[in-house]
Ligand code: FES
């Protein structure tokens with residue numbers, strides 16, 4: 001007996017689709033099923049596990065990346081929706097920075113500020129916080145405390161109580177201004 005819709009549901013498979021991304025400046029061609037989230041493709045297919053999954057439901061911000069230069073939660077984006085886009089993750093933030101000089105060699109000034117100003121404890125939220133912070137500083141190079149709090153309102157931290165994160169982001173922004181970065 002034919003199973004009709006049940007049979008279709010039991011046997012149908014959705015073919016992977018080729019997508020083109022520029023990830024941390026490098027071109028990538030990936031075959032992905034249309035159902036897969038961008039955060040899972042970054043972590044599982046490209047081994048970019050710096051981007052975290054805290055909730056998978058757009059609540060915590062641990063998965064924050066930059067998509068075409070703006071901060072987004074990568075668990076809210078299907079990988080196929082990102083086809084043709086530039087993606088930047090925490091792994092690319094310090095890329096190319098000199099190792100062996102300064103207090104925190106090889107770190108971006110925003111990362112170094114989190115270390116110096118106690119902006120992290122367990123560190124699980126930190127990649128997402130830093131990507132949100134860099135998006136903010138790109139728009140507002142000298143953010144006040146309210147701007148910082150608004151920028152990270154979608155990023156949860158279970159450890160720090162947030163004030164040290166706000167101070168870290170402002171210190172990181174100051175260091176970027178001093179360095180002439182943006
Ligand atoms: S894992 Fe994306 S918002 Fe929590």
Ligand code: FES
Pocket residue numbers: 119120121122123124125126156157158159160
């Ligand atoms: S440092 Fe632990 S969740 Fe933020």
